[in-house]
Amino acid sequence: MFKEWINNTHGIARLASSHAPLSAAELLSSARAKTRLHDFGPEPIEDALAQLQRAVHEEADLNLFGRVSTHWDILRLLTNLLILRDRELADPAILQRPVTQPIFVLGMPRSGSSFLHSLLAEDETSFAPRCWQAIYPYPDHPAAGRHAGPRKVQRQFDFFHRLAPELRDVHPFNALTPQECTEFTAHSFRSLRFETIYHVPSYKRWVKQAGHAQGHRTHRRFLQHLQDTRATRCVLKSPDHVFAMDALREVYPDARVIFTHRDPLKVLPSVARLTEVLRRPFAKHIDKDVIGAQISADWAYGAQQIVAADTDGLWPGQHVFHVHYKTLTAAPLDTIRQIYDHFELEFTPAFRARLQEQIDRKPTGGYGKNVYPFADFGLRPEEERERYRGYMAHFGIAEEVVIQ
Incomplete structure:
Protein backbone atom coordinates (compact mmCIF):
# COMPACT_ATOMS: atom_id res chain seq x y z
CA MET A 1 0.00 0.00 0.00
CA ARG A 97 -28.30 -13.96 -7.95
CA PRO A 98 -30.40 -14.53 -4.82
CA VAL A 99 -29.14 -13.69 -1.34
CA THR A 100 -31.40 -15.95 0.70
CA GLN A 101 -31.91 -15.81 4.47
CA PRO A 102 -28.57 -14.22 5.35
CA ILE A 103 -27.55 -14.19 9.00
CA PHE A 104 -26.60 -10.80 10.47
CA VAL A 105 -24.80 -10.35 13.79
CA LEU A 106 -25.44 -6.91 15.30
CA GLY A 107 -25.98 -5.27 18.66
CA MET A 108 -23.67 -3.75 21.23
CA PRO A 109 -20.06 -3.43 20.02
CA ARG A 110 -17.31 -5.18 21.95
CA SER A 111 -19.87 -7.76 23.05
CA GLY A 112 -18.39 -10.85 21.42
CA SER A 113 -19.84 -10.17 17.98
CA SER A 114 -16.52 -10.68 16.15
CA PHE A 115 -15.90 -13.89 18.08
CA LEU A 116 -19.40 -15.11 17.25
CA HIS A 117 -19.01 -14.14 13.59
CA SER A 118 -15.71 -16.04 13.32
CA LEU A 119 -17.34 -19.15 14.81
CA LEU A 120 -20.34 -19.01 12.47
CA ALA A 121 -17.91 -18.64 9.57
CA GLU A 122 -16.47 -22.08 10.34
CA ASP A 123 -19.54 -23.74 8.78
CA GLU A 124 -18.56 -24.82 5.27
CA THR A 125 -22.13 -24.29 4.10
CA SER A 126 -21.94 -20.57 5.04
CA PHE A 127 -20.15 -17.76 3.24
CA ALA A 128 -18.50 -15.07 5.35
CA PRO A 129 -16.69 -12.46 3.22
CA GLN A 227 -20.83 -15.12 -2.36
CA ASP A 228 -19.70 -18.65 -2.96
CA THR A 229 -22.36 -20.39 -5.06
CA ARG A 230 -21.74 -23.57 -3.04
CA ALA A 231 -22.80 -21.84 0.18
CA THR A 232 -26.31 -22.10 1.59
CA ARG A 233 -26.27 -18.71 3.32
CA CYS A 234 -24.20 -15.59 3.96
CA VAL A 235 -23.02 -14.80 7.49
CA LEU A 236 -22.40 -11.10 8.13
CA LYS A 237 -21.63 -8.80 11.02
CA SER A 238 -21.51 -5.18 12.09
CA PRO A 239 -22.70 -3.52 15.30
CA ASP A 240 -23.48 -0.44 13.19
CA HIS A 241 -26.49 -2.18 11.61
CA VAL A 242 -28.26 -1.14 14.82
CA PHE A 243 -28.47 2.37 13.35
CA ALA A 244 -29.88 1.14 10.04
CA MET A 245 -32.30 -1.63 10.98
CA ASP A 246 -35.14 -0.31 8.83
CA ALA A 247 -32.87 -0.34 5.76
CA LEU A 248 -31.60 -3.79 6.68
CA ARG A 249 -35.18 -5.05 6.94
CA GLU A 250 -36.11 -3.42 3.61
CA VAL A 251 -33.19 -4.87 1.63
CA TYR A 252 -33.09 -8.26 3.40
CA PRO A 253 -36.69 -9.02 4.47
CA ASP A 254 -35.88 -12.70 5.11
CA ALA A 255 -32.73 -12.07 7.18
CA ARG A 256 -31.96 -13.96 10.37
CA VAL A 257 -30.72 -11.54 13.03
CA ILE A 258 -28.52 -12.25 16.06
CA PHE A 259 -28.27 -9.48 18.67
CA THR A 260 -25.27 -9.54 21.00
CA HIS A 261 -25.59 -7.90 24.43
CA ARG A 262 -23.18 -6.83 27.15
CA ASP A 263 -23.02 -4.45 30.09
CA PRO A 264 -22.49 -1.07 28.38
CA LEU A 265 -20.03 -0.04 31.07
CA LYS A 266 -17.67 -2.71 29.74
CA VAL A 267 -18.42 -1.64 26.19
CA LEU A 268 -18.07 2.14 26.16
CA PRO A 269 -14.42 2.68 27.23
CA SER A 270 -13.36 -0.17 24.93
CA VAL A 271 -15.18 1.32 21.91
CA ALA A 272 -13.73 4.74 22.70
CA ARG A 273 -10.23 3.27 22.87
CA LEU A 274 -10.69 1.42 19.56
CA THR A 275 -11.91 4.64 17.93
CA GLU A 276 -8.88 6.51 19.26
CA VAL A 277 -6.48 3.86 17.96
CA LEU A 278 -8.10 3.84 14.52
CA ARG A 279 -8.12 7.64 14.18
CA ARG A 280 -4.68 8.44 15.56
CA PRO A 281 -2.58 7.57 12.46
CA PHE A 282 -4.68 9.89 10.29
CA ALA A 283 -5.15 12.98 12.46
CA LYS A 284 -2.88 15.73 13.77
CA HIS A 285 -4.77 15.82 17.05
CA ILE A 286 -7.18 13.51 18.87
CA ASP A 287 -9.67 14.84 21.43
CA LYS A 288 -10.45 11.86 23.64
CA ASP A 289 -13.29 13.66 25.44
CA VAL A 290 -14.98 14.28 22.08
CA ILE A 291 -14.62 10.59 21.26
CA GLY A 292 -16.10 9.63 24.63
CA ALA A 293 -19.07 11.94 24.18
CA GLN A 294 -19.71 10.62 20.68
CA ILE A 295 -19.55 6.98 21.74
CA SER A 296 -21.78 7.57 24.76
CA ALA A 297 -24.47 9.39 22.76
CA ASP A 298 -24.34 6.99 19.82
CA TRP A 299 -24.77 3.82 21.83
CA ALA A 300 -27.37 5.24 24.19
CA TYR A 301 -29.40 5.86 21.04
CA GLY A 302 -28.39 2.46 19.66
CA ALA A 303 -29.58 0.73 22.84
CA GLN A 304 -32.93 2.48 22.51
CA GLN A 305 -33.18 1.29 18.91
CA ILE A 306 -32.46 -2.31 19.92
CA VAL A 307 -35.19 -2.19 22.58
CA ALA A 308 -37.62 -0.61 20.12
CA ALA A 309 -36.90 -3.26 17.46
CA ASP A 310 -37.61 -5.99 20.01
CA THR A 311 -40.71 -4.30 21.42
CA ASP A 312 -42.18 -3.47 18.01
CA GLY A 313 -41.36 -6.86 16.47
CA LEU A 314 -39.29 -5.44 13.60
CA TRP A 315 -38.45 -9.04 12.71
CA PRO A 316 -40.63 -12.10 13.42
CA GLY A 317 -39.57 -13.88 16.58
CA GLN A 318 -38.31 -16.94 14.73
CA HIS A 319 -35.96 -14.67 12.78
CA VAL A 320 -34.26 -13.25 15.90
CA PHE A 321 -31.88 -14.70 18.48
CA HIS A 322 -30.29 -12.89 21.46
CA VAL A 323 -26.82 -13.73 22.77
CA HIS A 324 -25.28 -12.44 25.99
CA TYR A 325 -21.52 -11.96 26.10
CA LYS A 326 -21.04 -13.94 29.29
CA THR A 327 -23.01 -16.88 27.95
CA LEU A 328 -21.13 -16.85 24.64
CA THR A 329 -17.66 -16.75 26.18
CA ALA A 330 -18.54 -19.32 28.86
CA ALA A 331 -20.09 -21.84 26.44
CA PRO A 332 -19.41 -20.90 22.80
CA LEU A 333 -20.13 -24.33 21.37
CA ASP A 334 -23.48 -24.61 23.14
CA THR A 335 -24.37 -21.08 22.04
CA ILE A 336 -23.78 -21.91 18.38
CA ARG A 337 -25.83 -25.09 18.71
CA GLN A 338 -28.72 -23.10 20.22
CA ILE A 339 -28.54 -20.60 17.36
CA TYR A 340 -28.68 -23.41 14.81
CA ASP A 341 -31.60 -25.05 16.59
CA HIS A 342 -33.48 -21.75 16.71
CA PHE A 343 -33.00 -21.06 12.98
CA GLU A 344 -33.54 -24.73 12.09
CA LEU A 345 -30.10 -25.14 10.52
CA GLU A 346 -28.17 -28.39 10.32
CA PHE A 347 -25.44 -28.64 12.95
CA THR A 348 -23.15 -31.20 11.33
CA PRO A 349 -20.40 -33.21 13.05
CA ALA A 350 -17.86 -31.60 10.69
CA PHE A 351 -18.98 -28.12 11.75
CA ARG A 352 -18.83 -29.10 15.40
CA ALA A 353 -15.26 -30.35 14.98
CA ARG A 354 -14.18 -27.14 13.24
CA LEU A 355 -15.81 -25.07 15.97
CA GLN A 356 -14.04 -26.98 18.72
CA GLU A 357 -10.70 -26.55 16.98
CA GLN A 358 -11.28 -22.80 16.62
CA ILE A 359 -12.39 -22.43 20.25
CA ASP A 360 -9.37 -24.39 21.49
CA ARG A 361 -7.05 -22.19 19.43
CA LYS A 362 -8.66 -18.85 20.36
CA PRO A 363 -10.99 -19.26 23.36
CA THR A 364 -12.15 -15.61 23.26
CA GLY A 365 -11.40 -14.78 19.65
CA GLY A 366 -7.80 -13.72 20.22
CA TYR A 367 -8.56 -10.54 22.15
CA GLY A 368 -6.24 -9.31 24.90
CA LYS A 369 -7.51 -8.47 28.37
CA ASN A 370 -7.77 -4.70 28.25
CA VAL A 371 -9.05 -2.25 30.85
CA TYR A 372 -9.60 1.39 29.94
CA PRO A 373 -10.46 4.01 32.60
CA PHE A 374 -13.69 5.94 32.00
CA ALA A 375 -11.94 9.20 32.86
CA ASP A 376 -9.58 8.79 29.90
CA PHE A 377 -12.51 9.67 27.64
CA GLY A 378 -14.43 12.04 29.93
CA LEU A 379 -17.01 9.39 30.80
CA ARG A 380 -18.75 9.15 34.19
CA PRO A 381 -19.79 5.58 35.04
CA GLU A 382 -22.70 6.67 37.26
CA GLU A 383 -24.23 8.69 34.42
CA GLU A 384 -23.67 5.93 31.88
CA ARG A 385 -25.26 3.33 34.15
CA GLU A 386 -28.44 5.43 34.29
CA ARG A 387 -28.46 5.95 30.51
CA TYR A 388 -28.55 2.21 29.87
CA ARG A 389 -30.64 0.99 32.78
CA GLY A 390 -33.74 0.49 30.61
CA TYR A 391 -31.78 -1.45 27.98
CA MET A 392 -30.21 -3.72 30.59
CA ALA A 393 -33.53 -4.38 32.32
CA HIS A 394 -35.31 -5.14 29.03
CA PHE A 395 -32.81 -7.85 28.06
CA GLY A 396 -31.83 -9.01 31.56
CA ILE A 397 -28.18 -8.03 31.15
CA ALA A 398 -26.01 -8.65 34.21
CA GLU A 399 -23.74 -5.89 35.49
CA GLU A 400 -20.03 -6.58 34.93
CA VAL A 401 -18.79 -3.26 36.32
CA VAL A 402 -19.30 -2.36 39.98
CA ILE A 403 -19.38 1.39 40.53
CA GLN A 404 -17.48 2.35 43.65
Whole structure:
Protein backbone atom coordinates (compact mmCIF):
# COMPACT_ATOMS: atom_id res chain seq x y z
CA MET A 1 0.00 0.00 0.00
CA PHE A 2 2.76 2.46 0.95
CA LYS A 3 4.64 1.76 -2.28
CA GLU A 4 1.48 2.52 -4.25
CA TRP A 5 1.28 5.94 -2.61
CA ILE A 6 4.97 6.65 -3.20
CA ASN A 7 4.77 5.59 -6.84
CA ASN A 8 1.86 7.97 -7.40
CA THR A 9 4.25 10.91 -7.16
CA HIS A 10 2.06 13.40 -8.99
CA GLY A 11 -0.89 12.79 -6.71
CA ILE A 12 1.29 12.85 -3.58
CA ALA A 13 2.94 16.11 -4.62
CA ARG A 14 -0.43 17.72 -5.22
CA LEU A 15 -1.81 16.57 -1.88
CA ALA A 16 1.30 17.73 -0.03
CA SER A 17 1.42 21.18 -1.63
CA SER A 18 -2.27 22.06 -1.61
CA HIS A 19 -4.83 22.40 1.15
CA ALA A 20 -7.67 22.08 -1.37
CA PRO A 21 -8.94 18.49 -1.68
CA LEU A 22 -10.02 17.11 -5.01
CA SER A 23 -13.69 17.56 -5.77
CA ALA A 24 -15.98 14.56 -6.10
CA ALA A 25 -16.05 15.10 -9.88
CA GLU A 26 -12.23 15.14 -10.01
CA LEU A 27 -12.05 11.92 -8.00
CA LEU A 28 -14.52 10.20 -10.33
CA SER A 29 -12.51 11.40 -13.32
CA SER A 30 -9.26 10.18 -11.76
CA ALA A 31 -10.69 6.71 -11.12
CA ARG A 32 -11.99 6.50 -14.68
CA ALA A 33 -8.62 7.54 -16.11
CA LYS A 34 -6.76 5.08 -13.90
CA THR A 35 -8.95 2.10 -14.80
CA ARG A 36 -10.11 3.07 -18.32
CA LEU A 37 -13.60 2.18 -17.15
CA HIS A 38 -16.47 4.66 -16.98
CA ASP A 39 -19.65 3.23 -15.39
CA PHE A 40 -19.88 3.25 -11.57
CA GLY A 41 -23.16 1.38 -11.47
CA PRO A 42 -26.86 2.00 -10.86
CA GLU A 43 -26.69 4.05 -7.64
CA PRO A 44 -25.73 7.78 -7.58
CA ILE A 45 -22.58 8.45 -5.54
CA GLU A 46 -21.29 11.94 -6.40
CA ASP A 47 -23.34 13.85 -3.82
CA ALA A 48 -22.42 11.45 -1.01
CA LEU A 49 -18.75 11.53 -2.01
CA ALA A 50 -18.81 15.33 -2.03
CA GLN A 51 -20.28 15.36 1.49
CA LEU A 52 -17.60 12.98 2.71
CA GLN A 53 -14.73 14.85 1.04
CA ARG A 54 -15.82 18.17 2.51
CA ALA A 55 -16.25 16.80 6.04
CA VAL A 56 -13.02 14.81 6.06
CA HIS A 57 -10.90 17.73 4.87
CA GLU A 58 -12.63 20.42 6.94
CA GLU A 59 -13.32 18.60 10.21
CA ALA A 60 -11.05 15.56 10.64
CA ASP A 61 -7.80 17.55 11.14
CA LEU A 62 -5.92 15.20 8.81
CA ASN A 63 -2.14 14.95 8.86
CA LEU A 64 -0.26 14.29 5.63
CA PHE A 65 -0.56 10.53 6.03
CA GLY A 66 -4.29 10.96 6.63
CA ARG A 67 -4.72 13.06 3.50
CA VAL A 68 -2.77 10.61 1.34
CA SER A 69 -4.40 7.48 2.74
CA THR A 70 -7.89 8.98 2.45
CA HIS A 71 -7.21 9.83 -1.19
CA TRP A 72 -5.95 6.28 -1.81
CA ASP A 73 -8.92 4.73 0.02
CA ILE A 74 -11.52 6.69 -1.95
CA LEU A 75 -9.85 5.82 -5.26
CA ARG A 76 -9.84 2.16 -4.22
CA LEU A 77 -13.57 2.28 -3.47
CA LEU A 78 -14.28 3.98 -6.79
CA THR A 79 -12.09 1.46 -8.62
CA ASN A 80 -14.02 -1.40 -7.05
CA LEU A 81 -17.32 0.11 -8.18
CA LEU A 82 -16.01 0.39 -11.74
CA ILE A 83 -14.82 -3.23 -11.65
CA LEU A 84 -18.12 -4.51 -10.27
CA ARG A 85 -20.02 -2.71 -13.01
CA ASP A 86 -17.65 -3.99 -15.67
CA ARG A 87 -18.36 -7.56 -14.50
CA GLU A 88 -22.11 -6.89 -14.43
CA LEU A 89 -22.11 -5.57 -17.98
CA ALA A 90 -20.25 -8.69 -19.09
CA ASP A 91 -22.61 -10.96 -17.10
CA PRO A 92 -25.99 -9.33 -16.25
CA ALA A 93 -27.06 -12.50 -14.42
CA ILE A 94 -24.87 -11.44 -11.48
CA LEU A 95 -27.54 -8.99 -10.34
CA GLN A 96 -30.15 -11.75 -10.42
CA ARG A 97 -28.30 -13.96 -7.95
CA PRO A 98 -30.40 -14.53 -4.82
CA VAL A 99 -29.14 -13.69 -1.34
CA THR A 100 -31.40 -15.95 0.70
CA GLN A 101 -31.91 -15.81 4.47
CA PRO A 102 -28.57 -14.22 5.35
CA ILE A 103 -27.55 -14.19 9.00
CA PHE A 104 -26.60 -10.80 10.47
CA VAL A 105 -24.80 -10.35 13.79
CA LEU A 106 -25.44 -6.91 15.30
CA GLY A 107 -25.98 -5.27 18.66
CA MET A 108 -23.67 -3.75 21.23
CA PRO A 109 -20.06 -3.43 20.02
CA ARG A 110 -17.31 -5.18 21.95
CA SER A 111 -19.87 -7.76 23.05
CA GLY A 112 -18.39 -10.85 21.42
CA SER A 113 -19.84 -10.17 17.98
CA SER A 114 -16.52 -10.68 16.15
CA PHE A 115 -15.90 -13.89 18.08
CA LEU A 116 -19.40 -15.11 17.25
CA HIS A 117 -19.01 -14.14 13.59
CA SER A 118 -15.71 -16.04 13.32
CA LEU A 119 -17.34 -19.15 14.81
CA LEU A 120 -20.34 -19.01 12.47
CA ALA A 121 -17.91 -18.64 9.57
CA GLU A 122 -16.47 -22.08 10.34
CA ASP A 123 -19.54 -23.74 8.78
CA GLU A 124 -18.56 -24.82 5.27
CA THR A 125 -22.13 -24.29 4.10
CA SER A 126 -21.94 -20.57 5.04
CA PHE A 127 -20.15 -17.76 3.24
CA ALA A 128 -18.50 -15.07 5.35
CA PRO A 129 -16.69 -12.46 3.22
CA ARG A 130 -13.05 -12.03 4.19
CA CYS A 131 -11.16 -8.77 4.61
CA TRP A 132 -9.17 -9.19 1.42
CA GLN A 133 -12.33 -9.76 -0.64
CA ALA A 134 -13.83 -6.46 0.49
CA ILE A 135 -10.65 -4.67 -0.57
CA TYR A 136 -10.11 -6.54 -3.85
CA PRO A 137 -13.40 -8.21 -4.85
CA TYR A 138 -11.93 -9.16 -8.26
CA PRO A 139 -8.17 -9.48 -7.78
CA ASP A 140 -7.76 -10.91 -11.28
CA HIS A 141 -9.34 -7.89 -12.98
CA PRO A 142 -6.77 -5.77 -14.90
CA ALA A 143 -7.95 -2.62 -13.12
CA ALA A 144 -7.34 -4.09 -9.65
CA GLY A 145 -3.59 -3.49 -9.88
CA ARG A 146 -0.58 -5.74 -9.58
CA HIS A 147 -0.61 -8.61 -7.08
CA ALA A 148 -4.11 -7.77 -5.80
CA GLY A 149 -5.31 -10.40 -3.35
CA PRO A 150 -4.87 -11.68 0.20
CA ARG A 151 -1.06 -11.42 0.35
CA LYS A 152 -1.10 -7.79 -0.72
CA VAL A 153 -3.84 -7.01 1.80
CA GLN A 154 -1.84 -8.67 4.56
CA ARG A 155 1.16 -6.49 3.71
CA GLN A 156 -1.10 -3.44 3.90
CA PHE A 157 -2.43 -4.55 7.28
CA ASP A 158 1.09 -5.22 8.56
CA PHE A 159 2.05 -1.69 7.58
CA PHE A 160 -0.95 -0.22 9.38
CA HIS A 161 -0.23 -2.31 12.47
CA ARG A 162 3.22 -0.72 12.60
CA LEU A 163 1.48 2.65 12.73
CA ALA A 164 -1.06 1.47 15.33
CA PRO A 165 0.51 -1.45 17.24
CA GLU A 166 -2.18 -1.30 19.96
CA LEU A 167 -4.71 -2.49 17.39
CA ARG A 168 -3.58 -6.12 17.69
CA ASP A 169 -4.91 -6.34 21.25
CA VAL A 170 -7.91 -4.07 20.80
CA HIS A 171 -9.21 -5.59 17.56
CA PRO A 172 -7.12 -8.44 16.09
CA PHE A 173 -7.60 -9.12 12.38
CA ASN A 174 -5.77 -10.18 9.26
CA ALA A 175 -6.47 -10.54 5.55
CA LEU A 176 -8.42 -13.78 6.08
CA THR A 177 -10.56 -12.54 8.98
CA PRO A 178 -14.32 -12.30 8.27
CA GLN A 179 -14.98 -8.68 7.38
CA GLU A 180 -17.53 -6.26 8.83
CA CYS A 181 -20.37 -5.08 6.61
CA THR A 182 -19.38 -1.41 6.84
CA GLU A 183 -16.64 -2.09 4.30
CA PHE A 184 -19.35 -2.93 1.75
CA THR A 185 -21.61 0.02 2.55
CA ALA A 186 -18.54 2.27 2.34
CA HIS A 187 -18.68 1.82 -1.44
CA SER A 188 -21.90 3.86 -1.46
CA PHE A 189 -20.14 6.64 0.50
CA ARG A 190 -23.11 6.46 2.88
CA SER A 191 -21.55 4.44 5.64
CA LEU A 192 -20.90 4.66 9.37
CA ARG A 193 -17.46 3.24 8.66
CA PHE A 194 -16.14 6.75 7.94
CA GLU A 195 -17.26 8.29 11.22
CA THR A 196 -15.27 5.63 13.08
CA ILE A 197 -12.03 6.49 11.28
CA TYR A 198 -12.56 10.27 11.14
CA HIS A 199 -14.15 13.00 13.21
CA VAL A 200 -16.79 14.10 10.67
CA PRO A 201 -19.90 15.35 12.51
CA SER A 202 -21.46 17.10 9.50
CA TYR A 203 -21.11 13.97 7.35
CA LYS A 204 -22.60 11.89 10.16
CA ARG A 205 -25.64 14.20 10.29
CA TRP A 206 -25.98 14.05 6.50
CA VAL A 207 -25.95 10.25 6.43
CA LYS A 208 -28.56 10.06 9.18
CA GLN A 209 -30.83 12.34 7.15
CA ALA A 210 -30.12 10.66 3.80
CA GLY A 211 -30.75 7.19 5.22
CA HIS A 212 -29.08 3.83 4.76
CA ALA A 213 -31.18 2.14 2.08
CA GLN A 214 -28.75 2.91 -0.74
CA GLY A 215 -25.82 1.70 1.34
CA HIS A 216 -27.58 -1.60 1.96
CA ARG A 217 -28.48 -1.99 -1.71
CA THR A 218 -24.76 -1.62 -2.44
CA HIS A 219 -24.12 -4.15 0.32
CA ARG A 220 -26.44 -6.68 -1.36
CA ARG A 221 -24.83 -6.01 -4.73
CA PHE A 222 -21.42 -6.83 -3.25
CA LEU A 223 -22.73 -10.12 -1.90
CA GLN A 224 -24.16 -11.03 -5.30
CA HIS A 225 -20.64 -10.72 -6.68
CA LEU A 226 -18.74 -12.33 -3.83
CA GLN A 227 -20.83 -15.12 -2.36
CA ASP A 228 -19.70 -18.65 -2.96
CA THR A 229 -22.36 -20.39 -5.06
CA ARG A 230 -21.74 -23.57 -3.04
CA ALA A 231 -22.80 -21.84 0.18
CA THR A 232 -26.31 -22.10 1.59
CA ARG A 233 -26.27 -18.71 3.32
CA CYS A 234 -24.20 -15.59 3.96
CA VAL A 235 -23.02 -14.80 7.49
CA LEU A 236 -22.40 -11.10 8.13
CA LYS A 237 -21.63 -8.80 11.02
CA SER A 238 -21.51 -5.18 12.09
CA PRO A 239 -22.70 -3.52 15.30
CA ASP A 240 -23.48 -0.44 13.19
CA HIS A 241 -26.49 -2.18 11.61
CA VAL A 242 -28.26 -1.14 14.82
CA PHE A 243 -28.47 2.37 13.35
CA ALA A 244 -29.88 1.14 10.04
CA MET A 245 -32.30 -1.63 10.98
CA ASP A 246 -35.14 -0.31 8.83
CA ALA A 247 -32.87 -0.34 5.76
CA LEU A 248 -31.60 -3.79 6.68
CA ARG A 249 -35.18 -5.05 6.94
CA GLU A 250 -36.11 -3.42 3.61
CA VAL A 251 -33.19 -4.87 1.63
CA TYR A 252 -33.09 -8.26 3.40
CA PRO A 253 -36.69 -9.02 4.47
CA ASP A 254 -35.88 -12.70 5.11
CA ALA A 255 -32.73 -12.07 7.18
CA ARG A 256 -31.96 -13.96 10.37
CA VAL A 257 -30.72 -11.54 13.03
CA ILE A 258 -28.52 -12.25 16.06
CA PHE A 259 -28.27 -9.48 18.67
CA THR A 260 -25.27 -9.54 21.00
CA HIS A 261 -25.59 -7.90 24.43
CA ARG A 262 -23.18 -6.83 27.15
CA ASP A 263 -23.02 -4.45 30.09
CA PRO A 264 -22.49 -1.07 28.38
CA LEU A 265 -20.03 -0.04 31.07
CA LYS A 266 -17.67 -2.71 29.74
CA VAL A 267 -18.42 -1.64 26.19
CA LEU A 268 -18.07 2.14 26.16
CA PRO A 269 -14.42 2.68 27.23
CA SER A 270 -13.36 -0.17 24.93
CA VAL A 271 -15.18 1.32 21.91
CA ALA A 272 -13.73 4.74 22.70
CA ARG A 273 -10.23 3.27 22.87
CA LEU A 274 -10.69 1.42 19.56
CA THR A 275 -11.91 4.64 17.93
CA GLU A 276 -8.88 6.51 19.26
CA VAL A 277 -6.48 3.86 17.96
CA LEU A 278 -8.10 3.84 14.52
CA ARG A 279 -8.12 7.64 14.18
CA ARG A 280 -4.68 8.44 15.56
CA PRO A 281 -2.58 7.57 12.46
CA PHE A 282 -4.68 9.89 10.29
CA ALA A 283 -5.15 12.98 12.46
CA LYS A 284 -2.88 15.73 13.77
CA HIS A 285 -4.77 15.82 17.05
CA ILE A 286 -7.18 13.51 18.87
CA ASP A 287 -9.67 14.84 21.43
CA LYS A 288 -10.45 11.86 23.64
CA ASP A 289 -13.29 13.66 25.44
CA VAL A 290 -14.98 14.28 22.08
CA ILE A 291 -14.62 10.59 21.26
CA GLY A 292 -16.10 9.63 24.63
CA ALA A 293 -19.07 11.94 24.18
CA GLN A 294 -19.71 10.62 20.68
CA ILE A 295 -19.55 6.98 21.74
CA SER A 296 -21.78 7.57 24.76
CA ALA A 297 -24.47 9.39 22.76
CA ASP A 298 -24.34 6.99 19.82
CA TRP A 299 -24.77 3.82 21.83
CA ALA A 300 -27.37 5.24 24.19
CA TYR A 301 -29.40 5.86 21.04
CA GLY A 302 -28.39 2.46 19.66
CA ALA A 303 -29.58 0.73 22.84
CA GLN A 304 -32.93 2.48 22.51
CA GLN A 305 -33.18 1.29 18.91
CA ILE A 306 -32.46 -2.31 19.92
CA VAL A 307 -35.19 -2.19 22.58
CA ALA A 308 -37.62 -0.61 20.12
CA ALA A 309 -36.90 -3.26 17.46
CA ASP A 310 -37.61 -5.99 20.01
CA THR A 311 -40.71 -4.30 21.42
CA ASP A 312 -42.18 -3.47 18.01
CA GLY A 313 -41.36 -6.86 16.47
CA LEU A 314 -39.29 -5.44 13.60
CA TRP A 315 -38.45 -9.04 12.71
CA PRO A 316 -40.63 -12.10 13.42
CA GLY A 317 -39.57 -13.88 16.58
CA GLN A 318 -38.31 -16.94 14.73
CA HIS A 319 -35.96 -14.67 12.78
CA VAL A 320 -34.26 -13.25 15.90
CA PHE A 321 -31.88 -14.70 18.48
CA HIS A 322 -30.29 -12.89 21.46
CA VAL A 323 -26.82 -13.73 22.77
CA HIS A 324 -25.28 -12.44 25.99
CA TYR A 325 -21.52 -11.96 26.10
CA LYS A 326 -21.04 -13.94 29.29
CA THR A 327 -23.01 -16.88 27.95
CA LEU A 328 -21.13 -16.85 24.64
CA THR A 329 -17.66 -16.75 26.18
CA ALA A 330 -18.54 -19.32 28.86
CA ALA A 331 -20.09 -21.84 26.44
CA PRO A 332 -19.41 -20.90 22.80
CA LEU A 333 -20.13 -24.33 21.37
CA ASP A 334 -23.48 -24.61 23.14
CA THR A 335 -24.37 -21.08 22.04
CA ILE A 336 -23.78 -21.91 18.38
CA ARG A 337 -25.83 -25.09 18.71
CA GLN A 338 -28.72 -23.10 20.22
CA ILE A 339 -28.54 -20.60 17.36
CA TYR A 340 -28.68 -23.41 14.81
CA ASP A 341 -31.60 -25.05 16.59
CA HIS A 342 -33.48 -21.75 16.71
CA PHE A 343 -33.00 -21.06 12.98
CA GLU A 344 -33.54 -24.73 12.09
CA LEU A 345 -30.10 -25.14 10.52
CA GLU A 346 -28.17 -28.39 10.32
CA PHE A 347 -25.44 -28.64 12.95
CA THR A 348 -23.15 -31.20 11.33
CA PRO A 349 -20.40 -33.21 13.05
CA ALA A 350 -17.86 -31.60 10.69
CA PHE A 351 -18.98 -28.12 11.75
CA ARG A 352 -18.83 -29.10 15.40
CA ALA A 353 -15.26 -30.35 14.98
CA ARG A 354 -14.18 -27.14 13.24
CA LEU A 355 -15.81 -25.07 15.97
CA GLN A 356 -14.04 -26.98 18.72
CA GLU A 357 -10.70 -26.55 16.98
CA GLN A 358 -11.28 -22.80 16.62
CA ILE A 359 -12.39 -22.43 20.25
CA ASP A 360 -9.37 -24.39 21.49
CA ARG A 361 -7.05 -22.19 19.43
CA LYS A 362 -8.66 -18.85 20.36
CA PRO A 363 -10.99 -19.26 23.36
CA THR A 364 -12.15 -15.61 23.26
CA GLY A 365 -11.40 -14.78 19.65
CA GLY A 366 -7.80 -13.72 20.22
CA TYR A 367 -8.56 -10.54 22.15
CA GLY A 368 -6.24 -9.31 24.90
CA LYS A 369 -7.51 -8.47 28.37
CA ASN A 370 -7.77 -4.70 28.25
CA VAL A 371 -9.05 -2.25 30.85
CA TYR A 372 -9.60 1.39 29.94
CA PRO A 373 -10.46 4.01 32.60
CA PHE A 374 -13.69 5.94 32.00
CA ALA A 375 -11.94 9.20 32.86
CA ASP A 376 -9.58 8.79 29.90
CA PHE A 377 -12.51 9.67 27.64
CA GLY A 378 -14.43 12.04 29.93
CA LEU A 379 -17.01 9.39 30.80
CA ARG A 380 -18.75 9.15 34.19
CA PRO A 381 -19.79 5.58 35.04
CA GLU A 382 -22.70 6.67 37.26
CA GLU A 383 -24.23 8.69 34.42
CA GLU A 384 -23.67 5.93 31.88
CA ARG A 385 -25.26 3.33 34.15
CA GLU A 386 -28.44 5.43 34.29
CA ARG A 387 -28.46 5.95 30.51
CA TYR A 388 -28.55 2.21 29.87
CA ARG A 389 -30.64 0.99 32.78
CA GLY A 390 -33.74 0.49 30.61
CA TYR A 391 -31.78 -1.45 27.98
CA MET A 392 -30.21 -3.72 30.59
CA ALA A 393 -33.53 -4.38 32.32
CA HIS A 394 -35.31 -5.14 29.03
CA PHE A 395 -32.81 -7.85 28.06
CA GLY A 396 -31.83 -9.01 31.56
CA ILE A 397 -28.18 -8.03 31.15
CA ALA A 398 -26.01 -8.65 34.21
CA GLU A 399 -23.74 -5.89 35.49
CA GLU A 400 -20.03 -6.58 34.93
CA VAL A 401 -18.79 -3.26 36.32
CA VAL A 402 -19.30 -2.36 39.98
CA ILE A 403 -19.38 1.39 40.53
CA GLN A 404 -17.48 2.35 43.65
